[in-house]
Amino acid sequence: MKPNPNAVSSSIVTRNIADITGDNGNVYEAISVISKRANQLSVKLKEELNDKLAEFASTVDNLEEVFENREQIEVSKQYERMPKPTSLAIEEFLQGKIYYSTPEPEEVQIPRELF
Numbered sequence: 464m465k466p467n468p469n470a471v472s473s474s475i476v477t478r479n480i481a482d483i484t485g486d487n488g489n490v491y492e493a494i495s496v497i498s499k500r501a502n503q504l505s506v507k508l509k510e511e512l513n514d515k516l517a518e519f520a521s522t523v524d525n526l527e528e529v530f531e532n533r534e535q536i537e538v539s540k541q542y543e544r545m546p547k548p549t550s551l552a553i554e555e556f557l558q559g560k561i562y563y564s565t566p567e568p569e570e571v572q573i574p575r576e577l578f
Contacts, residue, residue, distance in 0.1 A: 496563045497552045504548035512542050
């Protein structure tokens, strides 16, 4: 199996805050966007893994179960080797693949009775 040049590294990487803050310079907004995307990716991966593992579910104990457990373990190991959702979300954000918008703050009208 050839390594994918577009794959995200699963190791720990030191990030430059200036790269993450992007155009708006707001690190908190950038981290919020990245964390929401990471949660979306995590849910998607969890559903995929559960669907694949559901194929191995059986109520009958037999000799084939040992073979199925090996396949089940291989599927689990495959998902463990995949890049973490946070790393994927950071790369997507840095590459500009995440679309987000910030709503304009509404002007708050203070009732005259409070003055």
